[in-house]
């Protein structure tokens with residue numbers, strides 16, 4: 024049940040000021056994603072959209088204690104630059120932007136920040152959390168939302184047993200459940216596209232991921248996996264707030 028607005032960029036300055044003065048806002052979630060190729064059928068924004076979706080739903084469950092900061096919609100995606108449309112930040116730039124957002128939140132009085140990541144390439148940021156925490160004097164932590172899933176859970180829910188993979192069964196299922204408008208099968212002709220993938224070790228996986236996304240993904244799997252991630256992130260954030 025939606026009980027209030029938790030997305031920082033949708034609030035007015037009065038709403039934020041009053042919530043901070045009343046000490047209602049105790050933590051913030053910073054979603055990090057990417058703008059990068061997601062095979063032939065998913066939109067470039069998938070990682071950003073999924074991190075935001077999980078963060079938003081988790082924060083709604085913790086209302087009014089938690090706000091969601093504006094997502095970082097471009098990540099570290101150098102490895103996908105051969106696919107037109109991919110945008111990439113250098114790792115140092117990405118970390119610097121994340122720090123500045125955390126510092127902004129800290130200066131407004133937020134004491135617990137959880138980075139909820141949706142793109143595996145952004146993981147270098149995890150190594151900076153201790154440094155962020157020290158420099159800002161607050162609690163800053165990093166997670167990728169699929170860390171919610173145990174190996175057994177993945178094997179039980181996904182026929183491919185492969186998570187997160189890339190634009191395959193898992194991500195396509197999640198899109199089906201959370202934002203089906205981001206899936207575009209019309210006009211897709213994988214064989215006819217005559218792809219000449221250069222990235223070593225990926226050329227052979229791309230067609231497998233394509234088929235897994237097309238043949239195995241279902242909205243039901245996506246719903247189960249989204250809900251598991253939402254409650255896991257909410258618990259993690261609540262744990263940070265409770266100390």
Ligand SMILES: [Zn+2]
Nearest residue numbers: 069070190194
């Ligand atoms: Zn992805």
